[in-house]
Amino acid sequence: MTDDKNTDGRTSAHSFALNLAGVSKSFGAVRANHDINLDVLAGSIHGIVGENGAGKSTLMNIIFGLHAPDKGSMHVFGERASIKSSADAISLGLGMVHQHFMLVPNMSVLDNVMLGSEGGYLLSEGREQTLKTLDNLSSAFGMGVDPTAIIEDLPVGIRQRVEIIKAIKGGARVLILDEPTGVLTPGEAQQLFDILRSLRDDGVTILLITHKLDEIMSITDHVSIMRDGEMVAHRETRKTTPQELARLMVGRDVLLSVDKGPANPSDIKLKVSSLGCTSSAGSSLLKNVSFDLRAGEILGVAGVAGNGQTELLEILSGMRKVTTGKFEVLQRVIDKERSLTPEHMRAIGVAHIPEDRHEHGLVLSFEAQENAMLGYHRDPRFGRGSLLDDKEIRDHCVELMTKHDVRPPNPDLHARNFSGGNQQKIVIGREVDQKPEVLLIGQPTRGVDVGAIEFIHRQLIQLRDEGCAILLVSVELEEILSLSDRIMVMNEGEIVGIVDQKTASQEQVGMMMAGVGAEVAA
Amino acid sequence: MTPTSDLPRWADVFLLPLLNLLAALAVCGVIIFFLGENPFNALWVMIKGAFFYSGSLGYTLYYTTNFIFTGLAVAIAFHAMMFNIGGEGQAYIGGLGAGLVALWLGASLPMILVIPLAVFAAALFGAAWGLIPGLLQAYRGSHIVITTIMFNFIAGSIMVWLLVGPLIEQGQQSPQTPKFGDGALVPKLHETAGGLFSFLGNSPLNLSFVLALFCLVGFWILIWRTKLGYEIRTVGQNPEAARYAGINVPKIIVIAMALSGALAGLLAINELLGVQHRVVLNFTSGYGFTGIAVALMGRNHPVGIFLASFLFGAIYQGGAELDFEFQTITRDMALLMQGMIILFSGALAYMFNPWVSRILRRWIKQGEAARV
Numbered sequence: 001m002t003d004d005k006n007t008d009g010r011t012s013a014h015s016f017a018l019n020l021a022g023v024s025k026s027f028g029a030v031r032a033n034h035d036i037n038l039d040v041l042a043g044s045i046h047g048i049v050g051e052n053g054a055g056k057s058t059l060m061n062i063i064f065g066l067h068a069p070d071k072g073s074m075h076v077f078g079e080r081a082s083i084k085s086s087a088d089a090i091s092l093g094l095g096m097v098h099q100h101f102m103l104v105p106n107m108s109v110l111d112n113v114m115l116g117s118e119g120g121y122l123l124s125e126g127r128e129q130t131l132k133t134l135d136n137l138s139s140a141f142g143m144g145v146d147p148t149a150i151i152e153d154l155p156v157g158i159r160q161r162v163e164i165i166k167a168i169k170g171g172a173r174v175l176i177l178d179e180p181t182g183v184l185t186p187g188e189a190q191q192l193f194d195i196l197r198s199l200r201d202d203g204v205t206i207l208l209i210t211h212k213l214d215e216i217m218s219i220t221d222h223v224s225i226m227r228d229g230e231m232v233a234h235r236e237t238r239k240t241t242p243q244e245l246a247r248l249m250v251g252r253d254v255l256l257s258v259d260k261g262p263a264n265p266s267d268i269k270l271k272v273s274s275l276g277c278t279s280s281a282g283s284s285l286l287k288n289v290s291f292d293l294r295a296g297e298i299l300g301v302a303g304v305a306g307n308g309q310t311e312l313l314e315i316l317s318g319m320r321k322v323t324t325g326k327f328e329v330l331q332r333v334i335d336k337e338r339s340l341t342p343e344h345m346r347a348i349g350v351a352h353i354p355e356d357r358h359e360h361g362l363v364l365s366f367e368a369q370e371n372a373m374l375g376y377h378r379d380p381r382f383g384r385g386s387l388l389d390d391k392e393i394r395d396h397c398v399e400l401m402t403k404h405d406v407r408p409p410n411p412d413l414h415a416r417n418f419s420g421g422n423q424q425k426i427v428i429g430r431e432v433d434q435k436p437e438v439l440l441i442g443q444p445t446r447g448v449d450v451g452a453i454e455f456i457h458r459q460l461i462q463l464r465d466e467g468c469a470i471l472l473v474s475v476e477l478e479e480i481l482s483l484s485d486r487i488m489v490m491n492e493g494e495i496v497g498i499v500d501q502k503t504a505s506q507e508q509v510g511m512m513m514a515g516v517g518a519e520v521a522a
Numbered sequence: 523m524t525p526t527s528d529l530p531r532w533a534d535v536f537l538l539p540l541l542n543l544l545a546a547l548a549v550c551g552v553i554i555f556f557l558g559e560n561p562f563n564a565l566w567v568m569i570k571g572a573f574f575y576s577g578s579l580g581y582t583l584y585y586t587t588n589f590i591f592t593g594l595a596v597a598i599a600f601h602a603m604m605f606n607i608g609g610e611g612q613a614y615i616g617g618l619g620a621g622l623v624a625l626w627l628g629a630s631l632p633m634i635l636v637i638p639l640a641v642f643a644a645a646l647f648g649a650a651w652g653l654i655p656g657l658l659q660a661y662r663g664s665h666i667v668i669t670t671i672m673f674n675f676i677a678g679s680i681m682v683w684l685l686v687g688p689l690i691e692q693g694q695q696s697p698q699t700p701k702f703g704d705g706a707l708v709p710k711l712h713e714t715a716g717g718l719f720s721f722l723g724n725s726p727l728n729l730s731f732v733l734a735l736f737c738l739v740g741f742w743i744l745i746w747r748t749k750l751g752y753e754i755r756t757v758g759q760n761p762e763a764a765r766y767a768g769i770n771v772p773k774i775i776v777i778a779m780a781l782s783g784a785l786a787g788l789l790a791i792n793e794l795l796g797v798q799h800r801v802v803l804n805f806t807s808g809y810g811f812t813g814i815a816v817a818l819m820g821r822n823h824p825v826g827i828f829l830a831s832f833l834f835g836a837i838y839q840g841g842a843e844l845d846f847e848f849q850t851i852t853r854d855m856a857l858l859m860q861g862m863i864i865l866f867s868g869a870l871a872y873m874f875n876p877w878v879s880r881i882l883r884r885w886i887k888q889g890e891a892a893r894v
Contacts, residue, residue, distance in 0.1 A: 319766060341768050342765075343768030343769075346768065359760075361766065364760070375767035387747055387749070388749060
């Protein structure tokens, strides 16, 4: 491992924005960061990749003063720095854009940017100052934002821009971005990269944390790879390949593309006709959605998060009531008057793997074996009458864990103590083992490491080949493109179009996600 | 409610509560010291008063019985993440149910019929008083804490009205019902089983204690061994996951609140059928509220609830003894000790957590080093 380090031939002649030496951090018995060395050249874009749980976020939190390291030293622009809080970090010229935005949704852009630098008791001075800053930044880096706009009315891409403005307005010379593209359309991500490039050209150092290899390849100058809390390698981006990065991240060779044969779609299992739903506040969440899903095919639903995919899954799984229209699933008609509970849906053969396993799929404080029967706990095999059969529950969980390679295979372990990938395997195993005829699956690989992604993808293809009808919702466009047989794109609760996977391109689907019709986008 | 702790389970379950208890006693000791008494003397008097004097253990267990019922009541609601502050009112209304059965049938039917009916009525009335706030929470979103507190006051007013009006003993001035018939009196433990329990002395401890023990076991089976218990816990731990699983969340909330009220209602069996032998004003005397502390300290587990109930029972009984022995200490000392224990094991439950976990980690490290 050691000979992998510093092979990009850096010399001390360059000036560094950030040097970390021997930084370690443990949480109880968990070694989150171990002996991390990192040198970031001033004025470069430096990527940090690693699987979930590799320790990237911990490292960034240490740099930004949110965690105190157990050991090690840190230099910022050559000066020894001891950062004890985010205020220290900001005063040293560091700025951070978090994965989850730290904006006040019902305040204007101006007020959000001003936050923390209001000036005196009256706001007028601070406002003027902030307006000037906003003006300068928008002309210098193409970051135009309407200062009077209210944050919650703005699209995600613009909100993120406001976050970046907040981070650099005080003159931050090092900008840390944690998984910045997770919520963006491909177009918005491209705009973000343009901004980052122009910031770099102005001398700002950018630290980009991501698990997406294509982003690393397209925008970074250097890349550091983390695995299991250690820094395993540093590379100059133009001298490496995605295959090498993936191998370094996982520690073995990984199949980046999905191997799948042609689909053999047969009978229609799910027929959705002009389905609609409105929120309790009265706004329309789904409008006039119609499509068919056949046995033996995967229909991918592409779209930026929050464009009706969640509601579609909830309606089809029985968690939410239909407001208008209807759907027919496995010979049952569901509409405003006739509804089935999620329990009935499962009973007739519709399984649902929810988008958010922490919110819906699991009870984190329960043991794995209790989670392995969630939703099926009324099934007589888990105990006759109203009692539960401990042994059956346990055996079922052990079987699931062996079959789906859940690690560690310990049915007594609480769900929160499994890694993201293994939590997801418990959920997927639970639903898939019921041999469903229709499978609704949301974000199958969100927060899941590369090794587990491979496993889950293969499992879905196998299920398809066995004749299951699969509706796949994902915000990862690559996942949709590689797994689906047909791709349905949603925007603002409506279907923009349905295209064949063989003829679809990333650009076409990306434009459709922004609301451009299929013909125009093609 | 309970923040996660990174301690090993045994330390979390035993060591931490013990430390909290000692801290509470230490504070009380300091106060006793400033009152001019020797705190160790006072402690010894309490221990003797709670366990060793003739009949004192019986008294301790009689109080324990009350705390088991109300502690379980709070705990079952808690498993559904419902904070039921209404144990007091539910027990009070439960007393109405038990009292009506006892007054109506106590003189005419044998014990073997009346007591089960009274138990059923106490549970039913208590359940109804928990059910209404449960319905309001589940289907209308009225906060359970607010409604259950209000229902305590409503219960109090109803009982005052009944006890000074329709139910008052004819020709009497005090607000209480006539005495129950013999069929409605739960036998004292020292009078049963051929004197097997006569070592407990002459005390109000009665067969309700056995009912409480059954409830502890039943509680454990219900929560951890039945599908309903699984659903209650799922709703409590993650209502969204429960909705996903097809569990009818509002229904489970209502059921948990009804069960909670039923358990609180059983307090009336011990207090009224066991001891008072009539319905009297304010017979619940705060047991419902103390049940919150019992559940909190007992970590909503029957074993913990039993131990916490026993502790509070001992403090109740021992505290009374303090009042006799010392001029400067009044009965309120028991209240102070209760308050301190609630403070340390409730509000400050995890205060010692960082220190304990640091010390334990060092021990474990040293242990590993020693092995290597």
